Amino acid sequence: MRILGLSAFARDSAAALVVDGQLVAAAQEDRFSRTKGDSGFPTRAIRSCLRTGGLQASDLDGVVFYEKPLRKFERVLATQLGAFPHSARTFSRTLFLWLGDRLWLKNRIASELGVPPQKILFLEHHLSHAASAYLPSPFEEAAILTIDSEGEWATTTFGRGHGSELELTGEIQFPNSLGLFAAAITQFLGFEPNADELKVMELAAFGTPRFAGELESLLRPASDGSFDIDLSAFRFAFDSELTFGPGLAQRLGPPRIPGSPLRMNGADSRDADLAASLQDLLERSVLALARNLRERVPSENLCLAGSVAWNARCNARLLREGPFKRIFVQPAAGEAGGALGAALYAHQALAKGSPRWRQTHTFLGEPLGDVTEDLSSVSARALAGPDGGARELAGILARGKALGVVRDRFEWGPRSLGNRSLLADPRSSAASETIRRAIKRREPFRSFSPAVTAERAAEFFDLPPGSEDLTRFMLATVAARPKARESAPLALHTDGTARVHVVHREENPAFHALLTAFGEETGAPILLSTSLNLRGEPMVRGAADALAVFDRTPLDALVVGESLLER
Numbered sequence: 001m002r003i004l005g006l007s008a009f010a011r012d013s014a015a016a017l018v019v020d021g022q023l024v025a026a027a028q029e030d031r032f033s034r035t036k037g038d039s040g041f042p043t044r045a046i047r048s049c050l051r052t053g054g055l056q057a058s059d060l061d062g063v064v065f066y067e068k069p070l071r072k073f074e075r076v077l078a079t080q081l082g083a084f085p086h087s088a089r090t091f092s093r094t095l096f097l098w099l100g101d102r103l104w105l106k107n108r109i110a111s112e113l114g115v116p117p118q119k120i121l122f123l124e125h126h127l128s129h130a131a132s133a134y135l136p137s138p139f140e141e142a143a144i145l146t147i148d149s150e151g152e153w154a155t156t157t158f159g160r161g162h163g164s165e166l167e168l169t170g171e172i173q174f175p176n177s178l179g180l181f182a183a184a185i186t187q188f189l190g191f192e193p194n195a196d197e198l199k200v201m202e203l204a205a206f207g208t209p210r211f212a213g214e215l216e217s218l219l220r221p222a223s224d225g226s227f228d229i230d231l232s233a234f235r236f237a238f239d240s241e242l243t244f245g246p247g248l249a250q251r252l253g254p255p256r257i258p259g260s261p262l263r264m265n266g267a268d269s270r271d272a273d274l275a276a277s278l279q280d281l282l283e284r285s286v287l288a289l290a291r292n293l294r295e296r297v298p299s300e301n302l303c304l305a306g307s308v309a310w311n312a313r314c315n316a317r318l319l320r321e322g323p324f325k326r327i328f329v330q331p332a333a334g335e336a337g338g339a340l341g342a343a344l345y346a347h348q349a350l351a352k353g354s355p356r357w358r359q360t361h362t363f364l365g366e367p368l369g370d371v372t373e374d375l376s377s378v379s380a381r382a383l384a385g386p387d388g389g390a391r392e393l394a395g396i397l398a399r400g401k402a403l404g405v406v407r408d409r410f411e412w413g414p415r416s417l418g419n420r421s422l423l424a425d426p427r428s429s430a431a432s433e434t435i436r437r438a439i440k441r442r443e444p445f446r447s448f449s450p451a452v453t454a455e456r457a458a459e460f461f462d463l464p465p466g467s468e469d470l471t472r473f474m475l476a477t478v479a480a481r482p483k484a485r486e487s488a489p490l491a492l493h494t495d496g497t498a499r500v501h502v503v504h505r506e507e508n509p510a511f512h513a514l515l516t517a518f519g520e521e522t523g524a525p526i527l528l529s530t531s532l533n534l535r536g537e538p539m540v541r542g543a544a545d546a547l548a549v550f551d552r553t554p555l556d557a558l559v560v561g562e563s564l565l566e567r
Ligand SMILES: [Fe+2]
Pocket: 125, 129, 148, 149, 150, 151, 306, 307, 334, 335
């Protein structure tokens, strides 16, 4: 059975291909279009997944879209009309968007793929998220929690999974949305809503949560974990471009103008304090939801998806203080993950009892392929040795050079986990500054993350029991031990924590070998690791994208497949 899952028209449009129950390929459209977070129809991602799976569209038994467009349109229409005349400015644009592709999606999919309309299915948005979290998890049974900005009506759902089946048992509906609440505060802080929430999470480390009470009065949590947002301060119910209203400024002072200096130090730390307040409230809200869920689903395991599940600080606190012993988060927790969840769910529904695919890595993109032609006009040499050049690359890194790596299949989800990565010695300020200023052009308050071998991770980081499903995908922040403060000072947050990537040999032997060789050279198998891309661009996909980065930046060295370029 061959099922293609799709997500589109929100953020991170994507395709995922399931063949006989196994996820054989998954990719976001933005890797191909080079528009970060591309929300268009994922034509190129579909073609890529089919190529990787060796299939034609005519081979597909079904195509599943990750939400129900008609139900979503009904909700959008109802909330826009309900907010009139405040929604007058956005109403015509909304209608224009919906009366284009979105409402006639079945026809669009049928004509793009040449698949008969009866093979095209639509699944609820949060059921797709729930399936993306539970079905690939390592658990035989689990509680399921999905938390995002918006779907059709649900914004948060509760559920349970057992064997190959899952069901949703409760929901919180729009406009009560933790994702939209966080997006509005993100925009108030001068960042991009529904995109820069993790920057705000990092900014939170510099502040104290002195506005937590103020924000709580706007979220109005109830004893059962639900909440009732005071809409007088927000516009997100009817306006996706300006998500907060004047009521927010009355409580918190003026919004930060994008690009202006951040108020995060000394006498004026309003912005960092507001970020810390949001983070604290999010953590407590998710904890309350989880505790309530645990009362209804007596499992030790939790599966989590939806964009709020990317909050690594929140996940860590949930593991520390919450009622579940193990937590699995779909690495593509946002809208892209819906494509994967929809495909896995449809496969289980159509081929009942087939074994579940378990996700232990994110290398689901198209393989790098033959790069001979790409490298023909540059001076590259083959990496030699039985270790694939690990020792040589470790030497380059230990000399304080910034190294890009492009190998094998590209990552699914927003994190580079070794195949499209930018690496540096986490003690080298020269290399980390090259990455920060010249390549990523990152804000100074943002931190980098460490990658460490699984065998030696516990020497350097305090890894709580049950965190292994999170740390292999960089989905939890953990405390750094003194040894990490010595060996990897530039890959830690200001508060001594780190969003660590624990690298297992069986999942990425080449990256593991490089870390091991670096450890032999320097004493610590830890590298500063971030995604290989320029600021504002999606992660590089193939050799051409990587060579463009090498060309336009002072990156010292670049691995493309089995070849090395050096300046
Ligand atoms: Fe979603």
